[in-house]
Amino acid sequence: xxxxxxxxxxxxxxxxxxxxxxxxxxxxxxxxxxxxxxxxxxxxxxxxxxxxxxxxxxxxxxxxxxxxxxxxxxxxxxxxxxxxxxxxxxxxxxxxxxxxxxxxxxxxxxxxxxxxxxxxxxxxxxxxxxxxxxxxxxx
Numbered sequence: 001x002x003x004x005x006x007x008x009x010x011x012x013x014x015x016x017x018x019x020x021x022x023x024x025x026x027x028x029x030x031x032x033x034x035x036x037x038x039x040x041x042x043x044x045x046x047x048x049x050x051x052x053x054x055x056x057x058x059x060x061x062x063x064x065x066x067x068x069x070x071x072x073x074x075x076x077x078x079x080x081x082x083x084x085x086x087x088x089x090x091x092x093x094x095x096x097x098x099x100x101x102x103x104x105x106x107x108x109x110x111x112x113x114x115x116x117x118x119x120x121x122x123x124x125x126x127x128x129x130x131x132x133x134x135x136x137x138x139x
Contacts (some may be wrong), residue, residue: 007039013048015074022073023050033071050074051081062089 012049014027014037025035025046035046050082051064054076058064066073069092088099103109104124114125 007037007049008053009055010073011037011046018073020068021069021075022068022070023075024070025072025074029072033073035072046072046074047079050076051079055079055081065090072127 014025016026018024027046028036028043029138030036036043037046037049038044039049040109045064047064047066048058051058058081060132061083065080065082065087066078067076067080070078074088085099101110104127106124106127108114108124110122110124115122116125116128117123
């Protein structure tokens with residue numbers, strides 16, 4: 001058995017140029033749609049490796065956002081280091097839609113006094129108090 005090929009060589013051999021300008025990963029894709037490649041004994045995200053190879057180190061506290069919104073794209077020009085909040089706000093997920101809300105579903109403001117954060121999600125204190133009161137009254 002010969003020496004394994006360097007990650008850069010294996011990586012570049014599995015990319016396909018799409019007419020949109022994306023460099024699409026044709027190898028293993030995880031359940032979330034991101035490309036993975038083996039690096040030693042662990043799997044790493046293809047877009048992160050490409051960013052580090054062609055742009056530079058990923059700054060501490062930042063993550064890589066796909067500007068093209070294609071998760072298995074590895075084009076360095078389509079990747080940007082951003083905060084988790086910025087990445088979330090740019091996304092199309094339910095979490096992204098909720099992150100831009102200024103009021104809860106019942107009209108209470110998401111301000112400093114009326115908002116609590118638990119396990120990464122924010123909650124309306126007024127609605128939480130009302131729900132606890134209803135539960136207590138029902139008991």
